[in-house]
Amino acid sequence: MSENLQKIDHSALRVNQAMIILLSILAFIFNQAWLALLVALVMGIGTLLNIPGFFWVYKRLLKPIGLVKPDVLWDNPEPHRFAQGLGSVFLLAASLALWLQASILGWGLVWLVVALAALNLFAGFCAGCLVYYWLTRLNVPGFRKSPPQGTFPGMRPKAKVYDS
């Protein structure tokens, strides 16, 4: 196991993705651009704090009542942080487009974020993480981490953290 890997609770990431999907779809159905902006801001703040934006939903609500159990894996936190930041930028661009009355572009970007979050939630594939690992391979400054051993770039690692 690489020394650089850290314990990452993937349940917190999945709750974050589910919240992004739910709120973004509600924003679309009820035509509430402010809700998409709110999701963008929560994701952006989460990126700055290095936690999933909707971490509090998991930590304060779903985990205490036992609805979601921790799923701690050895993983790199940086690609997930980058992916969330990328999603936040997409949603900020969507909000700007909606504010400028470019509805198709704006909602199209919202649905793109929904699709990528759903891909991560249901199939375990993080497209933003894949972009991060590509940038590492291209030696872009600031991108240093490689995927965990035996894991396809962007796929959820399978190595669990065991209590010792």
Add this chain to the structure above:
Amino acid sequence: MTLEITQVDFLGRLLWALAIISGGIGLYELLNRWILLRARGKSLGLESALPGVPLLLYFTTPTCAPCKTVQRPAIRRLGEQLGDRLQVIEVDAAARPDLASHWGVMSVPTTFLIDASRRPRHVNHGVATLDKLLKQFNDLEKMN
């Protein structure tokens, strides 16, 4: 008037959302078919399987909560109902990531229903209920 337009707008958006989600589900089904197609002819991990008996290949990990609480009990009940008409092979995807990659496993639990001629017929990503597994097993029997 404004209320009517709002209602039409809401319904239109709701229908669009449903259409997009349905499209996503359709793509997911296509992905499943591709995984089954890719799994054809694979035998790695099936060395201990008895020939001529359908099998359920079950990928899990030790700390997968839904595997313990839902999937394993469902598979145990399935085994009790079907007896030696179905064999179950359980794979720890954490201990055997090579095998998980080989079979195209993206998450746990994942279950493959493989017919007596070793052809994968169904794949379930996530928890598969007892009813679903039974239905899939019955499909296997009909196909043979």
